[in-house]
Amino acid sequence: MLAGELRLGGADVVVVEQLVRPSGQSRGLGFTARAMEVFDQRGLLPRFGSLETSPMGHFGGVRFDYTVLEDSHFGARGIPQSQTEQVLDAWATELGADIRRGWEVTELVDDGRTVTVTAHTPEGVRQLRGGYLVGCDGGRSTVRKLAGFDFPGTPPTRGMYLADVAGCDLQARLLGERLPDGMVMAAPLGGGIERIIVCEHGTPPGERDDSPSFAEVADAWQRITGESIHHGRATWVSAFTDATRQATEYRRGRVLLAGDAAHIHLPAGGQGMSTGVLDAVNLGWKLAATVGGWAPDGLLDSYHDERHPAGARVLTNTRAQGMVFLGGEEADPLRALFTELLAHDEVKRHLSGMISGLDVRYDAGEEDHPLVGRRVPPRALLGDSGRTSTTELLRGGQGVLLDTADDPRIRAAAEPWKVRVTSTTARPETDDPFLGAPSVLVRPDGHVAWAGTGPDSLQASLRRWFGAPDGGRA
Incomplete structure (x- = not known):
């Protein structure tokens, strides 16, 4: 997304991607109402085919109607992240972005005038030099570490599994089912594939470098539900935690961060990928203006000023949702309270705006009109x-x-x-x-x-x- 935005702004851009080919994996299965709007403003929505939105969403598993807020909904559902990646890859390439796969960045030097990266490539060790470098390389960002960004937050408290499985014919558990030993979710993806999430109480939260085996996931599923899915087949399996972290600054000199490289959180409400897309749309035109030489003072720094608070808000609501959603019996009073609160339209408007991103308002400065700082309404x-x-x-x-x-x-x-x-x-x-x-x-x-x-x-x-x-x- 950032590459496309930079090209629209007239900047030359090279994307270096560690993977030789797309993984085909899809942690995300859709995008929020606000991300849908920004895809639409670039004419990209038709490339996704028929889109389905849902008026009903949830906060921490407590369902409510998002359309109580004007122009709101729970977002586009059932769009694999792999498809979103394909759409954006094609769009950025059409606009002239130079996308180089199989490049693994190992070093970077910001000399105050340019940034040079060293990378292992299929042709050997290569170097690239540019005016700026943006790390869009995920929660374990190499760029973030090499550039020395601080990444404070809360450590993980629990480990969880995610898998797409075939041949199991599972009962749908779209909003999750809490059982004495944990929580499980199951949702049909079509074509006989089902997405499952397994959160077993007591699962250690330690980070692992390898993907779990399907046998590990099936064992945990059986311990929680009493059902065996060992006869099924997993198309892919992953592990994740509830760690919450955010870079203290989104820019250090000529190096910037966007997406999961800048913030990680529990994937509650499907906000992660969309938040990264919104980072990119905010940053793209500002960085292109800076490269083009016409940016006013402070324009590039306004990226941090605007998107850091927005990211912090996502981290806050996902931590709260985790307490409501994943807690055991000790969280029952909290769930009961949220159920009571969500009977009120004002609470629905507040939470749906927060999760959809529709309530984001950037600093309006001296302008006091209620529209200033907000996104222009689609009219x-x-x-x-x-x-x-x-x-x-x-x-x-x-x-x-x-x-x-x-x-x-x-x-x-x-x-x-x-x-x-x-x-x-x-x-x-x-x-x-x-x-x-x-x-x-x-x-x-x-x-x-x-x-x-x-x-x-x-x-x-x-x-x-x-x-x-x-x-x-x-």
Whole structure:
């Protein structure tokens, strides 16, 4: 995702990937409502085929309706992470990203002007030098360790298994079943394959370098449920823990982190991959602007300022869900309390916004309009060229000034930034879709930077996010 965003912003990008070929494994089976929106703004949703969303979600296994919050749902379900990887790989490649597989990074040097990485490759030891390096290399990130990022948090307290199995014909346990010796989940994936998760009380949380055997998983399943699945066949097996950690900073000099390299947590609510995608969309245009020489002061640092709190919020809610979901009898009062609280619409709105990512609002600075800092709502529009939408206006990865009042003063104020910001005059198909704002300035990541009527305040916001007028370099 980051490679595609960088290419949209005009930056040259090389992706070095340790795997020679995709693993085909899929820890994630979908993405959140907010990740779905950002895929849509880049025109990627049709590549996934038919998408199914669910109004019903859960918090720590306690079910509730997410659609109590406008535009919310539990996300796209049943999309294997391997398919998401294929879609994004193809998209980034089409945009000109140079993707090199079989490269294992072993060293890096940030000399303050460039970053050089050394890697073992199929052709031997090679080096690459670039202006910046972003570690998108997972929870055990080599880049994070080599660059010396601090990664504090809470150590694991329990170990768990995940496996996709065939030939078992299991009873569906979509939200998990708590039994005296642990918790098990089972969900059909289609084609006779079922996803199972096994959390046995007392399983040591020690990190392991190898994947568990299916026999280990089947043994644990039988100890918890009394059922044998030993006759089944696993397509893949993995182990994970409830460790929660977050890098104290997302940038050190010319090295940055995104996704699991920056934060790890219990996979509760399917938020992990989507949070990484949102990191990438926030970082991509800012890093491309920095490489292109037009970024205003502080733009690249705003990546940490905006995404670190968002990541911390994910860590908080997944830890809470783990206590509710995985605890034994001692957690029964907590589960009863959450069940009671989730009868209230305000609680539903709060939790669905948190897990979907729809409640994220970045620092609005001096702007006080309720839309500023939030993502622009997905709304249908009518303009001189016909029907369009806020989503379609973002396809090119540029900033967008949407003038719904046909105000020539606003368009004239934005004219000096026309290379980086596209001005569009269109009226909404629904009444008051932008909370009374006749014009909105939208950043390339889809978040509103300004909303109002004043040309002077618009130009101040344009300078803050898009630098000097076109032709000037920061």
